[in-house]
Amino acid sequence: MLEEMAKRIRLAVIEMSHRAETPHLGSSLSVVDILCALSDKIKSDKVILSKGHAITALYALLAELGQIDKAELLHFNENGSRLPEQPSPHCVPGVEWATGSLGHGLSVGVGFALAARIKGEKYKTYIVMSDGECNEGSVWEASMFAGAQGLNNLVVIVDYNKWQATGRSNDVMHLSPLVGKFQSFGWDAVEIDGHDIETLTSEINRESNKPIAIIANTIKGKGVSFMEDDNNWHYRIPTKDQVAMAKAELGL
């Protein structure tokens, strides 16, 4: 069922990119399954999509969850719409933070998690980051702090699609090994298939005495054969024909 929802979200994301002529389609497609696995947490806990450039995937999920009207997606990025190209503060319910500038979400999320501890509240905080985002020094400042505090109500999922805007993420920076990096910062870190919603869900719900980092191996452009692992789709806008081809491939 979540797999079917993921397909509908992928199509919605492609249609939004086509209609509004907005980039970052590959990044939005790679994160869809991660967000689907978090769909239960959106209302009960705190979820920050720190890679704000992939916000269409979250908007489409919020529409699936009934947090916003599906018809609203048709007006994505139109003047006056509640759904800007990258989120503004509390633009719609379910958008916890105006991300878009990379490297903020984890620090803010550490604040959410610490607030829960101070106030004795039960919610957990889930942060979805991109691998390119891990270039930002603030990510590692936050990681060291979370490790030092043993924030076991904090879960990070890295959408590890191996690309950033203009190159392979492991060529641009020495990113690998991400699991080892987080472990050495005091985290409970695992590496899994970021398109396997069942495994994602079980990792997301796992308890630990440390903050949890889930390194989710993903494919940029996932779900559409001619977009997969082709970084041109970081900026390219799909044509009407390409939208139709994608729709057919998704079986919708």
Next chain:
Amino acid sequence: MRNAFADEVTKLASEDERIVFLSGDIGNKLFDKLKLVAPGRFYNCGVAEANMISLGCGLASQGLRPIAYTITPFITYRCIEQIRVDACYHNQPLTFVGVGAGLGYTSLGATHHSLEDIAMLRSLPNITILCPADPVETRGAIRAAINVNGPVYIRLGKKGEPVLFQDNTNFEIGTPNKLVDGENTVILSCGTITAVALELVKELKSCALYSFHTVKPLNTQFLKEIFNQYERVITIEEHSLIGGFGSAVAEWAVDNRVDTKNLVRFGTKDEFLHGANDYSLGAKSLGLGLEDLRSKINT
């Protein structure tokens, strides 16, 4: 000022459970009492100011009232984008406090000076900027700050600043505090340099002195009255002449067609200090030496 600050924050934390104190790995022993009265609400965030600001905003968004504290350049320049996005854009009630502002740490060199912080922060929407003149105003400023529903920057001196105001002096955001009465000239002083301004005032005939502690929001009604009332208006601050308090006054005056020919602005030159300097030499080199100010006032 920092002792008064630590003492007042400790009182606040014992009165108000929303107060969470974040330190950028400074204030050794200064906050020991705070740690005792507010267990679980003091965090040494390490030498990682960007994270400290953003996590503070995360705390603030959940109903807490965080106060982040470290040496001024590191809690301003170092993390300006976190202040802009997470504190100001999200309009979160984070109070961030810079200690040793201006030339407070003169001898440590320009890495530790902050003569451009107001210029940078003043341009950000939603922010409140408070520059207390002495330990008494420092206490008032931190109390006022935690009741603001948005980000507040407090610019503190270091230690040993003279007490200028009586203990019961009211501190209201936006309302300058009068120190000396006078009829001809008025000095509007911003921050710790007010002690220097007080020396100047003694030498001038009928010169009034105010601690103009709130740079933003700027009390323009007060300015309007001041410009009507006095023959000469002098602004003084331990900050660059580019973009600081004096600039804010000058911008307001120009935009409102107020006659600026009697406005004199004192601040630091557009330069960095090099080599070893104590406060006295540093201030002199940058144009804030007492002799320098005297001669400018008298010409």
